[in-house]
Amino acid sequence: MSKQLPAKRTKQLRAVGYWTGRFGRRFVRHFLLWIALAFALFPVLWIFSASINPTSSLNTQQFIPDRITWDHYRSLFTDPTYPFVTWLLNTLKVAGITAVGTVILCALSGYSFSRFHFRGRRVGLLAMLLVQMFPQMLAMVALFLLLRSIGDIVPALGLNTHLGLVMVYLGGAMGFNTWLVKGYFDTVPRSLEESAMVDGATPFQAFWRIMLPLVRPILAVILMIQFMTSYAEYILASILLRGTDQYTLAVGMRFFTEQAFNRRWGPFAAGAIVGGVTFLFLFLPFQRLIVSGLTQGAVKE
Amino acid sequence: MQSQSPFAILIKVVLLGAIDAVAVWAGIELVLSANYSMLAVLVVGTGLLNALVLSKKAYPFRYMAPALVFLFGMVVYPILYTGYVSLTNLQTGNLLPKHMVIETFENRFVLAEDAEQFTYSAFVDEGDGMALVLESETTGERLLYENGDTGPLDMDDPRLTLDDEGTVTGLLGYEPANKYAISSRLDALSIPFGDYVLRHSLFKFSKNTKQYSFDESSDTLTDLTTGAVYSPIEGTFTSEDGTELEPGFQAWIGFRNFGVLFSNAALRKDFGRVFAWTIVWSLFSVFLSFSLGLGLALLLNDRKLRARVIYRTLLIVPYVMPVFISALVWRGMFNTQFGIINRLFNDLFGVTFRWLDTPMLARGVLIFINVWLSFPYMMLISLGALQSIPGQLYEAARVDGAGMFRRFSKVTLPLLMISLAPLLIGSFAFAFNNFTLIYLVTAGRPAVLGAASPAGATDILISWTYRIAFQGGSGNQLGLASAVSILIFVMIGTMSAIGFRFTKRLEEVYK
Numbered sequence: 001m002s003k004q005l006p007a008k009r010t011k012q013l014r015a016v017g018y019w020t021g022r023f024g025r026r027f028v029r030h031f032l033l034w035i036a037l038a039f040a041l042f043p044v045l046w047i048f049s050a051s052i053n054p055t056s057s058l059n060t061q062q063f064i065p066d067r068i069t070w071d072h073y074r075s076l077f078t079d080p081t082y083p084f085v086t087w088l089l090n091t092l093k094v095a096g097i098t099a100v101g102t103v104i105l106c107a108l109s110g111y112s113f114s115r116f117h118f119r120g121r122r123v124g125l126l127a128m129l130l131v132q133m134f135p136q137m138l139a140m141v142a143l144f145l146l147l148r149s150i151g152d153i154v155p156a157l158g159l160n161t162h163l164g165l166v167m168v169y170l171g172g173a174m175g176f177n178t179w180l181v182k183g184y185f186d187t188v189p190r191s192l193e194e195s196a197m198v199d200g201a202t203p204f205q206a207f208w209r210i211m212l213p214l215v216r217p218i219l220a221v222i223l224m225i226q227f228m229t230s231y232a233e234y235i236l237a238s239i240l241l242r243g244t245d246q247y248t249l250a251v252g253m254r255f256f257t258e259q260a261f262n263r264r265w266g267p268f269a270a271g272a273i274v275g276g277v278t279f280l281f282l283f284l285p286f287q288r289l290i291v292s293g294l295t296q297g298a299v300k301e
Numbered sequence: 302m303q304s305q306s307p308f309a310i311l312i313k314v315v316l317l318g319a320i321d322a323v324a325v326w327a328g329i330e331l332v333l334s335a336n337y338s339m340l341a342v343l344v345v346g347t348g349l350l351n352a353l354v355l356s357k358k359a360y361p362f363r364y365m366a367p368a369l370v371f372l373f374g375m376v377v378y379p380i381l382y383t384g385y386v387s388l389t390n391l392q393t394g395n396l397l398p399k400h401m402v403i404e405t406f407e408n409r410f411v412l413a414e415d416a417e418q419f420t421y422s423a424f425v426d427e428g429d430g431m432a433l434v435l436e437s438e439t440t441g442e443r444l445l446y447e448n449g450d451t452g453p454l455d456m457d458d459p460r461l462t463l464d465d466e467g468t469v470t471g472l473l474g475y476e477p478a479n480k481y482a483i484s485s486r487l488d489a490l491s492i493p494f495g496d497y498v499l500r501h502s503l504f505k506f507s508k509n510t511k512q513y514s515f516d517e518s519s520d521t522l523t524d525l526t527t528g529a530v531y532s533p534i535e536g537t538f539t540s541e542d543g544t545e546l547e548p549g550f551q552a553w554i555g556f557r558n559f560g561v562l563f564s565n566a567a568l569r570k571d572f573g574r575v576f577a578w579t580i581v582w583s584l585f586s587v588f589l590s591f592s593l594g595l596g597l598a599l600l601l602n603d604r605k606l607r608a609r610v611i612y613r614t615l616l617i618v619p620y621v622m623p624v625f626i627s628a629l630v631w632r633g634m635f636n637t638q639f640g641i642i643n644r645l646f647n648d649l650f651g652v653t654f655r656w657l658d659t660p661m662l663a664r665g666v667l668i669f670i671n672v673w674l675s676f677p678y679m680m681l682i683s684l685g686a687l688q689s690i691p692g693q694l695y696e697a698a699r700v701d702g703a704g705m706f707r708r709f710s711k712v713t714l715p716l717l718m719i720s721l722a723p724l725l726i727g728s729f730a731f732a733f734n735n736f737t738l739i740y741l742v743t744a745g746r747p748a749v750l751g752a753a754s755p756a757g758a759t760d761i762l763i764s765w766t767y768r769i770a771f772q773g774g775s776g777n778q779l780g781l782a783s784a785v786s787i788l789i790f791v792m793i794g795t796m797s798a799i800g801f802r803f804t805k806r807l808e809e810v811y812k
Contacts, residue, residue: 029600033612036597039673040616046641047630057639109365116361124365131376133797135734138763138786139379141386141770141779146379153339171375174368203360232623234737235763239771250625254741257629262639272626283621 044276050269057262072270084271086245087252088278091231094162094248098169099227102177103219105170110181111207115190125182132175136168137235143168144239160242168240169230177222184218185211224282231279249275317354321347380790387558387783390536393776395549399533402550403515403522406538410509411526413497415439419506422468423483424475431478431486434469435499435506446492480504522546558784567753571765572785574749578664579761583732586671587725593672594679595717599709601680602687613684620677628741631670632657635742658747660758667742667759671732678728686720687713726800730793736763754781762789 046063051072053065076084113125136143144159147168151158158164192214193206201209212219234250241247244255253275256268324347331340353359353366362369397405419435433446434454443454454469462471471477480487484501492499492506499506515522522531522538531538536552537545562572597616601609619627634640635656643653657663690713698708739745745757745764755768762785770782 026606029603029606033597033600036593036600037612037615040619040677043627043630043634043673044618044622046634061641105368105371109368112361112364116364118358118361128372131372131380134376134380134790134793136376136379137734137736138766138789138793139376139383140767141783141786142379142382143375144770145386145779146382167371168375171371174372175376178365178368207364228623232625232737234625234741235767239767250623250737253625253629257632257741261633261636265633265639268629268633272630276622276626279623280621 047269047272050265051273053266053269055266057265061265072266073274075267076270076274079267082252082255082267082271083245084252084267084274087247087249088274090162090247091249092278094165094169094237095227095230097162097166098173098230099223101166101170102173102226103223105174106177106181106222107212107215107219109174109178111185111211113178113182114185115193125179128175128178132179136172140235140239143236147240159240160246162246165237165240165248168236169226169233173226173229177226180222181215181218184215188214227282228279231282313354317351320350383783383786383790386780387787388553388555389780390549390552390554390557391779391783392781393778394547395536395551397548397550399550399552402548405548406513406522406546407511407515408491409512410491410498410500411512413508413510415508417508419444419499419508421506422470423478423480423487424472425478425483426475430475431483432472432475433492433506434472435492438505444494446490451492451494554780558781559788561781562784562788565753567751571749571752571754571756575756575760575762575765578759579733582664582668582671582761583729585668586675586732586735587729589668590672590675591679591683591725591728593676594681595683597676597680598683598687599713602684613680616680617677619673620675620681624674624737625741627674628670628738631666631673632742635666657743660747660749663743663747663759667739670742671735671738674738675728675732682721682724683717686717689720690716723800723804726796726803730796730800733761733793733796734763734789735761736767739764740767754778762792 049063049065050061052068052070053061054067054069054071055061076082113121147157147159147164150164151161155161156163157167188211193201193203193210196206196210197203232250233248237248238251238254241251244252253268253271256264256271261268324343328340328343331337331343349366353363417440418438420438421433421435424432424434430448432448433444435444435446436442444451445454445458456463460473461469462473464470487501490499490501491509494508497508497510500509510525512524512526513522514525520533522533523529524531529540529544531540531544531546533539533550533552535554535557537547537549539545561568563569600606601613603609606612635642637643637653637655637658640656642656647653654662656666694712694716695708698712703711739759739761743757743759745755745760745768747759748757754765755772756765760768766782766785766789769778769785771777
């Protein structure tokens with residue numbers, strides 16, 4: 001080097017280099033991520049703290065409680081003013097039936113769209129895609145009136161029944177999931193079922209014994225996504241379910257906030273943790289599948 | 302196709318026969334109850350079912366029939382039905398069909414001019430039977446009413462027990478009844494009496510006359526007491542001088558609901574405000590959560606970063622909480638009096654805010670909460686997209702002397718946008734209809750003074766629809782709500798079309 005920088009200038013540069021250099025940049029990066037973590041996790045930690053705080057009121061809650069109590073959790077199962085357990089079971093029932101029903105119906109319809117050639121196949125597929133663009137919940141008034149009149153004839157499927165709600169959810173799930181299954185079936189070679197049929201299987205046996213096991217991954221994804229969607233669905237459930245004992249968790253949790261939110265904060269927090277953790281446990285095993293499904297949509301090869 | 306075993310065919314035929322038998326029975330019931338729309342559904346449904354099972358050509362449809370039934374019944378039909386309802390006046394006060402409303406009017410009575418009254422003794426048997434001995438206070442004429450039949454009382458009837466004054470005290474086969482206990486049954490009676498009917502009130506029967514008579518040929522309702530003639534105008538019987546009768550009935554009113562949204566000044570103002578906030582809300586939610594998500598994705602997009610997986614896992618926690626729970630948690634935290642946010646503000650700066658009761662603050666809070674809810678999704682899709690950008694592009698840019706910011710704005714962002722734009726349009730549409738969050742945090746409040754409809758400061762179109770339909774102070778305006786639904790359908794359809802074109806254009810770029 002022909003020209004020497006003055007000592008002071010070198011020092012300055014070094015100082016800058018500390019922050020912009022490899023170590024500094026790493027430090028800034030971790031620092032920003034920690035702020036993001038605080039933002040993302042604070043409400044979760046706060047609500048968990050509320051659920052084990054001896055006080056059940058909003059304004060006296062401390063972030064780190066003096067002592068830990070499980071009373072709020074106990075009250076969820078014992079306090080007759082909020083049938084929390086009923087709500088949770090209702091939710092699992094509605095979401096469970098919807099998820100299983102969706103998988104079965106969409107496996108069938110996806111298979112037929114993928115394998116059979118019939119008139120109206122293209123039109124049918126396009127129509128399904130088109131219908132799926134319009135969110136079902138926008139037809140809330142019509143669904144309300146429809147279930148009311150179905151209930152006049154078959155009370156078990158009318159307003160305020162879980163089966164009625166399941167029917168509505170099933171309808172909303174058909175279009176999109178049929179497409180998903182159809183796409184997956186398209187990747188399975190045709191020769192597999194052809195050889196099964198040569199061996200004497202009926203078309204349905206070929207579908208049931210050979211094809212269905214092969215598309216299990218996509219069926220698992222649909223099962224989970226549909227379970228979670230129904231678990232968290234609010235608007236239709238709140239319109240169609242009218243009695244406290246029929247509520248799903250999403251509709252029922254509002255009860256805590258309706259009156260005396262301040263005093264019911266503790267039990268509410270416990271309920272939120274139970275509801276959230278149940279959801280999380282169902283989600284975790286499938287996280288990889290769902291996330292990769294998400295990113296598959298994002299990445300174009 | 303493999304031929305089926307005789308056994309399978311037998312089962313098929315028996316099952317189908319059983320279903321058809323039930324359908325025939327149900328069909329007869331429906332004909333008897335004059336429920337023709339349901340009958341049509343039944344006939345078409347059973348016909349299709351038979352075709353599915355019996356026709357070989359319909360084989361593929363056997364697989365998709367169940368899915369199609371739900372898709373049509375619970376999505377396609379409701380959407381079409383929404384369109385129909387939007388063209389009617391269906392609302393509180395106009396809920397019943399016309400023939401039922403006419404029936405209601407024909408069952409309205411007014412006291413006859415002479416106001417003749419009858420005292421009575423009542424008798425009941427063990428079942429539903431009821432008998433009344435009625436005696437006119439004016440003429441002393443006595444009547445026997447027995448299970449729907451009325452006639453003059455035959456004093457020689459051997460079943461009667463009379464006391465010394467000639468009052469009937471017993472009737473063989475019946476027990477004397479407590480008038481209080483059967484008052485609701487008595488109130489429901491209309492006992493024909495010549496041109497009049499006898500109606501129960503205050504422990505007497507009084508002579509009543511029909512108030513209205515409906516004339517089918519002229520489609521008018523005549524008030525027999527005043528002579529006023531009411532004709533049906535848009536679901537309400539209206540006289541010439543404009544008097545309206547309640548209740549009205551369901552009627553087709555064309556595009557009136559849409560017209561009112563744009564022509565009624567107060568309603569137009571509500572609509573405008575709600576629409577503007579819906580757009581602002583969706584735009585800001587998507588823009589801010591995408592910015593944050595992308596920022597974090599850039600921070601995480603370094604394979605050498607320590608604890609990268611842990612950061613990523615923890616950062617998606619908001620995304621895996623059900624929205625109905627996080628929305629309520631945030632609502633508690635933003636509570637003005639007790640919430641932690643105000644406690645922090647008070648401790649740090651000595652000020653507190655009425656977060657959810659001030660229009661602008663409530664809107665800000667909602668966007669803030671939505672950013673919290675959706676940045677993890679944005680982060681995940683950005684990470685996926687970032688990893689697909691080839692590293693050579695950056696090297697080339699670096700060789701060309703592009704700095705960090707130039708590399709980001711000229712290489713990263715355009716490439717990201719190609720794959721993410723359709724997803725962002727999808728997120729926009731989702732925020733546009735994010736009822737759960739808005740409704741659970743503010744329920745559309747704070748209320749706006751002078752609003753013509755239940756439209757609060759934070760109501761988006763869909764929550765406004767919900768409140769018009771199910772929560773209005775002036776009753777349930779289902780027709781108007783459906784009209785708003787249809788408008789949202791149109792907007793969403795337009796958005797999807799734009800999204801589609803975008804995707805298509807991008808695909809062309811890739812070819």
